[in-house]
Amino acid sequence: MNIEETIFKRQSCRTYSQTPLDEETIEEIKTFIKQAKPLNKNIKWDYDLVTSNEVKSLLRWDAPHYLLLFSEEKENYKENIGFIFQQLDLYLQSRNIGSCWLGMVSPNSNYKNKNPQQKFIITISFGKPATTTHRKIEEFNRKKLEEITDTADEKLKPAQYAPSATNSQPWYFTHNNDGTYNIYRKNFGFIKKRTIGKWNPIDIGITLAHLYITNKETFNFHIEENPSEKKGYTYEGTFEL
Ligand SMILES: Cc1cc2nc3c(=O)[nH]c(=O)nc-3n(C[C@H](O)[C@H](O)[C@H](O)COP(=O)(O)O)c2cc1C
Known part of the structure; x- marks a missing residue:
């Protein structure tokens, strides 16, 4: 499915297979993030790919992968993070990889921040979904x-x-x-x-x-x-x- 069609089919995924995605897929995801368009190109941002050992979560489920998102705090930095990483959410779901934005998940004390100049903003979980990542338009x-x-x-x-x-x-x-x-x-x-x-x-x-x-x-x-x-x-x- 292409990314445009995914807009009308996607849904947040909250049940994952705990088997990690293969290395090649992870590399493709990183390549996608690199080419995503920013909303405000004056803002520096970054991400880190971690496992459940490095996050603190109030949720009852785990995913095999978490992306911690960071940004400089200036201008419309939160909008910029949403804009860049929603492109990723659509890309993942277009490839039948489940994903979910997670305000309730943040780095825990095991996590060593490689970029302390930037502020932690939000997390996205992803991985092979245990059920479908798609739904019908009338189910939105x-x-x-x-x-x-x-x-x-x-x-x-x-x-x-x-x-x-x-x-x-x-x-x-x-x-x-x-x-x-x-x-x-x-x-x-x-x-x-x-x-x-x-x-x-x-x-x-x-x-x-x-x-x-x-x-x-x-x-x-x-x-x-x-x-x-x-x-x-x-x-x-x-x-x-
Ligand atoms: C900024 C943001 C934060 C979110 N935080 C959480 C969260 O902490 N836990 C959770 O289960 N879902 C979270 N979600 C997912 C939303 O609940 C979900 O996108 C919304 O209910 C619409 O459902 P859908 O994504 O399946 O279309 C978050 C979504 C966004 C955009």
């Missing part, structure tokens, strides 16, 4: 297109299907007169802000990755100095499709 639990945009627009459908922390889907899209779009992030209340709030900027990068993958030649992102404000939301950027 997502907001309706009309709920996430000012004008229902088929071009935004790939964004609608993006994964997000606790499936919060914090994105909202508006159409500008010049044909560009704005993306906003929902401001959650006090409680939710303390839990999923730190991951919601990652979700924004994730949904933008779906729009990039489906509009590779034309996707262009920038941040306006004086954007239109939207009540209850934070402006995240402007893009072309």
Whole structure:
């Protein structure tokens, strides 16, 4: 299956075979990460590939591989991590490798950080799935297109299907007169802000990755100095499709 089709079939994988992937597959994954497009090329980022011995997890399951993601803390660094590594999530699932973004998993004391200048952001698990990594489009639990945009627009459908922390889907899209779009992030209340709030900027990068993958030649992102404000939301950027 190609990566574009995967957008409408993927699902988070939480049951894995504990057998590691072969070396060749791991090398292909590393090669894919190297060529992934960043949202903001001014930000340094890095990752480390580890096993369950090096992570602390509040979950009841393990995966054979974990990617710890790191970044410099500047500008839209969380969106950038979401954007780069959602391309990987799609690539893995297009190859029938299961994966899951994991806010609840972080490095433990066995982990020796090779790059202390950068901050740990989030983890992704991956490996051979014990069951299928794919589902039917009608099995997705997502907001309706009309709920996430000012004008229902088929071009935004790939964004609608993006994964997000606790499936919060914090994105909202508006159409500008010049044909560009704005993306906003929902401001959650006090409680939710303390839990999923730190991951919601990652979700924004994730949904933008779906729009990039489906509009590779034309996707262009920038941040306006004086954007239109939207009540209850934070402006995240402007893009072309
Ligand atoms: C930033 C982020 C953090 C997440 N953290 C966790 C987590 O800690 N544990 C977990 O089981 N799933 C986690 N998920 C997976 C989401 O729950 C999942 O993507 C969402 O419910 C939509 O389901 P789907 O990915 O199967 O489409 C996370 C997803 C994102 C994008």
